[in-house]
Amino acid sequence: MEKSELSESKNIIEQEWLTENIKITVQQWRHTFDAISDIIFITDIDGKILRYNKAMENFTGKHSFEILNHSCWQIIHNSSGPVKNCPLINVKETLTRQTLTLFINDGWFNIAIYPLMNENRDFIGTVHVMINITELKNIERKLLNEQAQLRTLASKLSLTEEKERRRIASDLHDNIGQTLAIAKIKLGEVRDMATSTAFAAPLNEINRLIAQAIHDTRAIISDLSPPILYELGLVPAVEWLIEKMYKQYGLLINFQYDAFSETLPDNIRVLLFQIIRELLMNIVKHAQTKNAKVFIKNDNNNVSIIVEDKGKGFNAFQIYSSDDKTKGFGLFNIRERINYMGGYFDIKSVIKEGTRVKIVLPLEICETE
Numbered sequence: 001m002e003k004s005e006l007s008e009s010k011n012i013i014e015q016e017w018l019t020e021n022i023k024i025t026v027q028q029w030r031h032t033f034d035a036i037s038d039i040i041f042i043t044d045i046d047g048k049i050l051r052y053n054k055a056m057e058n059f060t061g062k063h064s065f066e067i068l069n070h071s072c073w074q075i076i077h078n079s080s081g082p083v084k085n086c087p088l089i090n091v092k093e094t095l096t097r098q099t100l101t102l103f104i105n106d107g108w109f110n111i112a113i114y115p116l117m118n119e120n121r122d123f124i125g126t127v128h129v130m131i132n133i134t135e136l137k138n139i140e141r142k143l144l145n146e147q148a149q150l151r152t153l154a155s156k157l158s159l160t161e162e163k164e165r166r167r168i169a170s171d172l173h174d175n176i177g178q179t180l181a182i183a184k185i186k187l188g189e190v191r192d193m194a195t196s197t198a199f200a201a202p203l204n205e206i207n208r209l210i211a212q213a214i215h216d217t218r219a220i221i222s223d224l225s226p227p228i229l230y231e232l233g234l235v236p237a238v239e240w241l242i243e244k245m246y247k248q249y250g251l252l253i254n255f256q257y258d259a260f261s262e263t264l265p266d267n268i269r270v271l272l273f274q275i276i277r278e279l280l281m282n283i284v285k286h287a288q289t290k291n292a293k294v295f296i297k298n299d300n301n302n303v304s305i306i307v308e309d310k311g312k313g314f315n316a317f318q319i320y321s322s323d324d325k326t327k328g329f330g331l332f333n334i335r336e337r338i339n340y341m342g343g344y345f346d347i348k349s350v351i352k353e354g355t356r357v358k359i360v361l362p363l364e365i366c367e368t369e
Helices: 003-035 054-060 072-077 087-094 134-193 197-224 227-231 234-249 266-287 329-340 363-368
Strands: 039-043 049-052 098-104 107-117 123-132 252-258 291-298 302-309 344-350 354-362
Touching: 003 054, 039 054, 087 098, 087 107, 087 123, 107 134, 134 197, 134 266, 227 234, 227 266, 234 252, 234 266, 234 291, 266 291, 266 302, 266 329, 266 354, 329 344, 329 354
Parallel strands: 252 291
Antiparallel strands: 039 049, 039 123, 098 107, 107 123, 291 302, 302 354, 344 354
């Protein structure tokens, strides 16, 4: 066999080998493409489908002649033209990946669309990847429902706790407080009638102890459920709290209120009072400062409360991830209760500069509670 014939025979064998390997590679690619459970398809620059995997057929229930060369919005969205804010158009304009989440055919999908470029970096089409996240959405919905139920429970527990505090305070006042007051009067009468000076000292001591018990009982009643909160309103109650905290802890509080309306239901006034007390106690315990500010106002149909200090501050992002799971629970509880009421909770803190907490409750929510 001549040299030219050998060369031609070799070329034919190489071409056949190359063709067979390309065929095998295409088959492997096709099998791999079809084995992917997520929906994948390729379009031209006008959105016509050129390639797709088996998951696409399973999703649409259509055959190849019903899918190929049809627009993606016709196949996916059953629409004659691009849907509103079509990500394919954004891909063509920006040549960057676009993502969105859509509800299609009774299921939720995360969709990512990638620009397809040739070797000259010219835009020639798109690659679409659709991931079914319906199960994740169902889990998310279930978790949100459970969170809403927990918030409802927390709110009901808080209201129940406050009712119980008021009941205990009322019992202390009507029973123990009144009994102690009568005992003090009776003791005074006995002391006046005593003829022997030997009884004077012990009677005076008993009188002092009863007076102290009356004072302590009144303090407990005020701490449990301040009568001033129900009788006069939130602002006078906060003023009372500020005076009390200065006497007990030396915390000097600058209190301001601007056009604040007292037309709030009892449970909202109690909630706001408890929050202010909790925040001020946090300053006493952690801020390492003797100065604070409290500001209350009606702002655009909202009740707005700001509590701030110039203390040592802390990392607000890490407070809930602390190894001590009880640390920050008060702030967590405040946030959850405010969120449940449809309000807004924001905390900003800078190390060595201080902390600022802002709480906003819609007045229409307050009026319906």
